[in-house]
Amino acid sequence: MASVPGAENALDVLELLGRRGEPLPAATIARELGLPRSSTYHLLSVLRDRGYVSHLEGERRYGLGVAAYELGSAYQRQAPLQRIARSTLDRLVDATGHNAHLAVLHGRDVLYVIEQRAPKGPVLVSDVGVRLPATLTATGLALLASLPAGQIRALFPHANALVQRDGHGPSTPGQLRSLLQAVRQRGYAVEDGHITSGLKSVAVAVLDHSDHPVASVAVTFPSERVDDAELNQLVSAVGHAADDLSTRLHRQPRAPRKP
Numbered sequence: 001m002a003s004v005p006g007a008e009n010a011l012d013v014l015e016l017l018g019r020r021g022e023p024l025p026a027a028t029i030a031r032e033l034g035l036p037r038s039s040t041y042h043l044l045s046v047l048r049d050r051g052y053v054s055h056l057e058g059e060r061r062y063g064l065g066v067a068a069y070e071l072g073s074a075y076q077r078q079a080p081l082q083r084i085a086r087s088t089l090d091r092l093v094d095a096t097g098h099n100a101h102l103a104v105l106h107g108r109d110v111l112y113v114i115e116q117r118a119p120k121g122p123v124l125v126s127d128v129g130v131r132l133p134a135t136l137t138a139t140g141l142a143l144l145a146s147l148p149a150g151q152i153r154a155l156f157p158h159a160n161a162l163v164q165r166d167g168h169g170p171s172t173p174g175q176l177r178s179l180l181q182a183v184r185q186r187g188y189a190v191e192d193g194h195i196t197s198g199l200k201s202v203a204v205a206v207l208d209h210s211d212h213p214v215a216s217v218a219v220t221f222p223s224e225r226v227d228d229a230e231l232n233q234l235v236s237a238v239g240h241a242a243d244d245l246s247t248r249l250h251r252q253p254r255a256p257r258k259p
Contacts, residue, residue: 023063054154138203141189146213204242
């Protein structure tokens, strides 16, 4: 089969940035791939214009862009993940008595791909096919907290990249970093009334064999009906569901969360 050097080199750049996790200088990319610097800058320019690469001007480094995440999310939204996850979410609904959903990262948003409604459960805005700002949702925060810091900077380089709703949500990259650090420390994400008043969600990321977040599992419930003891039980149930999916995606279970 005839090779296409330009396409192969562009894919090599994306694969390198994906493997390394952190943004890289153009000189490092050129050196590791054995490419001339002029060709490397040209490739990066094209990839940046198409959204597959983000240029961090202050650091003079390049990281994966929003289009790369959207492409990855599109793959994860395909039927295999949904087939794997549906039975897990069914069990989660049975165990908790609350609505459960599965979401994937889609640029700066989360896209809901499964919603399993509990009997007499509330009608939610997070229906299948709905996109919501990732920084306002438990599902989105769980996903973002599992990404490397460099990828968070590429997605949210400045305050204008952040969306607020009725004063809810982080308004600066610094606030977002603090929020994601809290999620990492707890082991789960929580959102209370940011999307729908009176409803609360807890979510845990589903990780693949390389610890990359491919989706997040969440339950949503009326906040005033759940006390601290039941909240701990919900966090545990969501964590078990996320671990089940992670294991079925060829990854070992994580250590238990401490609500």
